[in-house]
Amino acid sequence: MGGNKVTIMTDNNQSIKTDYAKAKGLGSAKSGVKHWLNARLTAIPLIFLFFYFISQLNVITTHDHTVFTNWVAQPINSIALIFFALCAFYHASLGIEEIITDYIHSETKKVLSIILNKFLFLIMGIISIYSILSISFGA
Amino acid sequence: MFAIDEHLKYLYIINLNINNQKQGYAMLNSNRPLSPHLQIYKPQMTSILSIMHRITGVALALGAVFVTLYIFSAATSAECFAHFQIFRASIIGQIILFGWMFSFIYHFLSGIRHLKWDSGCGIEMKSVYRSGWILIFGAIFLTLLLWVAIK
Numbered sequence: 647m648g649g650n651k652v653t654i655m656t657d658n659n660q661s662i663k664t665d666y667a668k669a670k671g672l673g674s675a676k677s678g679v680k681h682w683l684n685a686r687l688t689a690i691p692l693i694f695l696f697f698y699f700i701s702q703l704n705v706i707t708t709h710d711h712t713v714f715t716n717w718v719a720q721p722i723n724s725i726a727l728i729f730f731a732l733c734a735f736y737h738a739s740l741g742i743e744e745i746i747t748d749y750i751h752s753e754t755k756k757v758l759s760i761i762l763n764k765f766l767f768l769i770m771g772i773i774s775i776y777s778i779l780s781i782s783f784g785a
Numbered sequence: 786m787f788a789i790d791e792h793l794k795y796l797y798i799i800n801l802n803i804n805n806q807k808q809g810y811a812m813l814n815s816n817r818p819l820s821p822h823l824q825i826y827k828p829q830m831t832s833i834l835s836i837m838h839r840i841t842g843v844a845l846a847l848g849a850v851f852v853t854l855y856i857f858s859a860a861t862s863a864e865c866f867a868h869f870q871i872f873r874a875s876i877i878g879q880i881i882l883f884g885w886m887f888s889f890i891y892h893f894l895s896g897i898r899h900l901k902w903d904s905g906c907g908i909e910m911k912s913v914y915r916s917g918w919i920l921i922f923g924a925i926f927l928t929l930l931l932w933v934a935i936k
Contacts, residue, residue, distance in 0.1 A: 686903065689896055696893055700931070707935045709870045711863040718859065727856070738846040745839065770853045777853075777860035784860070 681740060688737040695730045715781050724782045731774040739767040830917045838895040841888035848885035886931060891924040 661668065672678045699706060705717045717723055742763045750756045826832075858869040872878045898916050901907055907916055 686900065689900065693893070693897070696889075703931070703935060711859065711866040714859055714866070718856075735849065738842075738849055741842045742846055745843065767849075770849060774853050774856050777856040780860040781856075 681743075685737060685740045688733040688740070691729060691733050692737065695726055695733070698726055699730070718778060718781045721782075724778055727778045728775055731771055731778070735767045735771040735774070739764055742767075830914060834895065834917050834920060838892060838899070841892040841895070844884060844888040845892055848881070848888065851881065851885070883928075883932060887924070887928045890927045890931070891920075894920050894923050894927075 702717070702723070705713065708714055708717075718727065743760055746756060746759045746763060750759055855869060858865040873882060898920055901916070907913065
């Protein structure tokens with residue numbers, strides 16, 4: 647007679663996420679690790695650019711306008727500076743955005759501050775890249 | 786008559802709730818007392834170095850304005866560049882430059898420490914304190930070295 651065997655099945659892969667949510671793979675911040683990853687990805691070229699600019703320090707800190715513009719006009723230096731401007735201003739923008747979301751609690755002030763932050767760094771980036779190109783291609 | 790009293794009481798309570806909502810959540814939040822945190826927590830190397838990473842980051846972001854002005858003045862004209870050099874040679878300019886250089890070097894070394902942690906290495910307490918001391922002495926030493934180098 648053996649008795650009735652009851653098979654206990656457990657569903658170990660329970661999730662309340664819909665299929666779309668599972669496909670997107672995002673957590674409660676709704677944007678995944680994009681912010682964190684971009685901060686690291688922009689940091690890595692900045693490390694190498696830091697070493698390069700340190701090696702050129704005596705030219706960068708010169709008081710002579712001609713020496714400085716001749717240095718910037720060289721292709722390798724222009725490219726390094728544009729790369730630096732893009733990475734540094736985006737990295738700074740991400741960092742300031744984290745600080746804003748940490749310390750400003752009013753939703754209106756937070757959103758306006760984040761918009762202002764992105765806008766300011768965008769403007770500074772554009773002015774910097776314009777200046778570098780102007781020196782490279784100008785007189 | 787008692788029904789009217791109840792009705793008036795009900796309206797009075799509704800009015801109170803509406804006034805509370807009008808003042809908004811900010812009003813309710815700022816009235817709450819908070820337990821002390823920064824005032825009583827013992828400062829440790831971990832927390833100090835971490836907040837220094839954030840503070841130097843903000844300092845660098847503010848200094849980015851000066852970097853933009855620097856390269857823009859070089860692109861504008863030789864006189865504009867000369868004006869910027871005069872500002873840089875002044876006391877306030879030297880202070881800003883020194884602070885920005887220290888912030889750059891500290892944030893750079895601290896950032897490498899963060900990247901090392903992100904890869905999983907060195908997250909034990911001993912390792913954290915050891916890399917912390919390297920960071921402090923390295924930052925001070927490199928700042929003084931570079932400051933002398935650009936003089």
